[in-house]
Amino acid sequence: MDLPVIGNTAPAAGGGCSSGGCGAAPDALAHLPDHIRAKVQDHPCYSEEAHHYFARMHVAVAPACNIQCNYCNRKYDCANESRPGVVSELLSPGQAIKKVLAVAAAIPQMTVLGIAGPGDPLANPARTFETFRQLSERAPDIKLCVSTNGLNLPRYADEIARHNIDHVTITINCIDPDVGAKIYPWIFWQNRRIRGVEAARILVEQQQKGLEMLTARGVLVKVNSVLIPGVNDRHLKEVSKRVKAKGAFLHNVMPLIAEAGHGTYYGLMRQPEPTTAQLRELQDDCAGDMAMMRHCRQCRADAVGLLGEDRGPEFTLDKIDRLALGDIDYETALIRRKEVRDAIHGELRQKREQQQTLRREAGGAPHAPAAADHGIPAGTRSVLMAVAGKNGLVAEHFGHAREFQIYEASPGGVRFIGHRKTDLYCGGSATCGGDDGRPEAALDKTVAALAGCEVVLCSKIGYEPWNKLETHGIWPNGEHALEPVEDAVLAVYRELHANGKLALPATERQAA
Amino acid sequence: MALQITQACVNCWACAGVCPNGAIAREIPHFLVDDQKCTECLGDYAEAQCAAICPIECAIVDEAGDPLNPPGSLTGIPASPV
Numbered sequence: 001m002d003l004p005v006i007g008n009t010a011p012a013a014g015g016g017c018s019s020g021g022c023g024a025a026p027d028a029l030a031h032l033p034d035h036i037r038a039k040v041q042d043h044p045c046y047s048e049e050a051h052h053y054f055a056r057m058h059v060a061v062a063p064a065c066n067i068q069c070n071y072c073n074r075k076y077d078c079a080n081e082s083r084p085g086v087v088s089e090l091l092s093p094g095q096a097i098k099k100v101l102a103v104a105a106a107i108p109q110m111t112v113l114g115i116a117g118p119g120d121p122l123a124n125p126a127r128t129f130e131t132f133r134q135l136s137e138r139a140p141d142i143k144l145c146v147s148t149n150g151l152n153l154p155r156y157a158d159e160i161a162r163h164n165i166d167h168v169t170i171t172i173n174c175i176d177p178d179v180g181a182k183i184y185p186w187i188f189w190q191n192r193r194i195r196g197v198e199a200a201r202i203l204v205e206q207q208q209k210g211l212e213m214l215t216a217r218g219v220l221v222k223v224n225s226v227l228i229p230g231v232n233d234r235h236l237k238e239v240s241k242r243v244k245a246k247g248a249f250l251h252n253v254m255p256l257i258a259e260a261g262h263g264t265y266y267g268l269m270r271q272p273e274p275t276t277a278q279l280r281e282l283q284d285d286c287a288g289d290m291a292m293m294r295h296c297r298q299c300r301a302d303a304v305g306l307l308g309e310d311r312g313p314e315f316t317l318d319k320i321d322r323l324a325l326g327d328i329d330y331e332t333a334l335i336r337r338k339e340v341r342d343a344i345h346g347e348l349r350q351k352r353e354q355q356q357t358l359r360r361e362a363g364g365a366p367h368a369p370a371a372a373d374h375g376i377p378a379g380t381r382s383v384l385m386a387v388a389g390k391n392g393l394v395a396e397h398f399g400h401a402r403e404f405q406i407y408e409a410s411p412g413g414v415r416f417i418g419h420r421k422t423d424l425y426c427g428g429s430a431t432c433g434g435d436d437g438r439p440e441a442a443l444d445k446t447v448a449a450l451a452g453c454e455v456v457l458c459s460k461i462g463y464e465p466w467n468k469l470e471t472h473g474i475w476p477n478g479e480h481a482l483e484p485v486e487d488a489v490l491a492v493y494r495e496l497h498a499n500g501k502l503a504l505p506a507t508e509r510q511a512a
Numbered sequence: 513m514a515l516q517i518t519q520a521c522v523n524c525w526a527c528a529g530v531c532p533n534g535a536i537a538r539e540i541p542h543f544l545v546d547d548q549k550c551t552e553c554l555g556d557y558a559e560a561q562c563a564a565i566c567p568i569e570c571a572i573v574d575e576a577g578d579p580l581n582p583p584g585s586l587t588g589i590p591a592s593p594v
Contacts, residue, residue: 063523063524063525063526064524064525064526064529064565065524065526065567066526066565068567068586068587070588074522074524074567074568075522075568090523118524119524119525119526123526123529124525124529185586185587185588186586188526188530188564188565191530191557191558191559191561191564192557192558192559192564193559193564193565265587265588265589268589269589
């Protein structure tokens with residue numbers, strides 16, 4: 001099935017995460033009341049469907065922070081890193097406005113502007129709220145959002161509601177101060193540096209109070225948690241329950257990033273990062289409680305563009321400084337954004353209707369494809385598959401995939417699980433060589449990243465990687481090129497079942 | 513008497529926002545304390561505010577050059593990590 005193209009304004013979907021694979025995802029927000037769904041449907045960070053079409057940007061106007069987290073190094077500044085808290089160019093509110101207007105004119109898919117750091121936005125209230133104030137005047141169609149550690153949230157909850165900021169993300173790693181004392185060495189509170197359990201107690205209290213105040217004011221709240229094995233892994237289910245009870249609409253559990261080279265406490269002290277299996281298990285445990293986000297890419301605080309791509313280098317500070325506000329025709333840009341947005345909505349609506357029709361014609365349920373409808377008995381074991389996808393189709397060459405989307409096929413249906421990043425295995429002759437000048441090193445890393453998967457779906461794959469995958473018990477499959485991802489995953493699952501492969505446990509099959 | 517900012521400073525602005533005397537200004541390559549205005553917060557607060565919020569060890573020193581936040585005091589990272 002080809003993606004429908006509507007007029008000339010159809011988005012050039014692409015960029016880093018170009019999977020439409022999260023296509024099952026609209027249902028993930030189905031439990032939300034209509035007015036909240038309407039608010040999040042264009043938001044790339046909240047809607048898995050939207051993140052393939054709509055772009056976001058962060059402006060780094062908030063350098064100061066009022067707490068220390070053990071996974072953060074305030075000295076860090078590296079343009080090659082893509083992770084929270086890392087940012088290259090600090091902007092004044094005036095520069096930020098220019099940058100946003102320039103980006104929103106150049107990328108009409110832009111719907112969301114966030115302030116996420118590199119410190120805590122609410123520890124920089126003047127710079128943060130000045131940016132929001134000017135933006136809501138000049139680009140009223142852009143949604144505003146802010147991320148915070150929550151310490152100053154109760155103080156600014158009213159101001160947040162006043163600025164029409166409808167999305168707030170609070171990072172809540174614990175509700176138990178004893179757990180918190182292992183994550184936060186200190187906070188700055190009421191003119192003092194406070195340490196240990198006392199610091200964590202105050203932080204937890206302010207976060208919970210802030211969450212209540214925001215939901216009481218109709219502000220959407222998402223909660224981020226960093227999964228830190230051995231520190232808060234067992235605790236996060238309780239956190240998930242509590243924040244849901246207080247009205248958070250999404251819970252995003254992210255893996256700890258702790259590399260020694262980043263110079264963080266956890267990195268230097270060799271605190272283990274969670275495995276993908278640990279992360280998934282926890283996300284599954286929490287999913288029973290509320291909508292979970294699985295497509296989060298842990299963006300930099302100055303990220304620009306679609307999730308998974310970063311167009312930041314096109315909009316550097318020297319380019320912004322050379323720009324006069326008069327150079328940007330924001331009236332025209334506003335109209336263009338509306339056209340593009342309407343076209344995307346039309347496309348999404350049409351896509352949904354087409355899928356429902358196709359499935360109804362096939363005699364199945366109108367929504368997500370369920371394997372049970374296709375003769376796979378309940379109790380059959382599930383299978384993880386990695387997909388090199390583009391725009392919702394199996395359309396990427398194995399060696400060109402920068403990341404794989406991971407799907408789980410089970411009798412209950414096909415479910416998007418998450419992403420795994422790879423080093424580019426084949427970047428053409430100029431870059432081929434990978435680590436140590438050996439392409440095999442990059443291939444080894446890709447194979448390691450796909451651990452646990454039994455199948456890789458891609459449009460094409462070379463002879464050498466094919467063999468390598470097979471020796472690791474991963475079955476490469478290029479037979480479903482250009483088919484919709486979920487249909488392809490289901491077809492392969494049915495094939496495995498028909499061939500009796502699902503009667504064997506995964507390990508035996510992989511060893512066979 | 514006045515505190516000083518050293519080259520360990522990462523220009524995060526935190527101190528400038530909490531100084532009760534407006535004694536801290538952004539300079540290149542890093543923020544500096546105006547020693548005419550700095551009172552080390554005596555009479556205002558129990559702790560010098562810049563040193564109480566600064567996230568970087570050894571970035572704020574007293575007149576003797578001694579750091580108010582010595583190595584390991586903020587991050588807990590020992591001098592030679594495991």
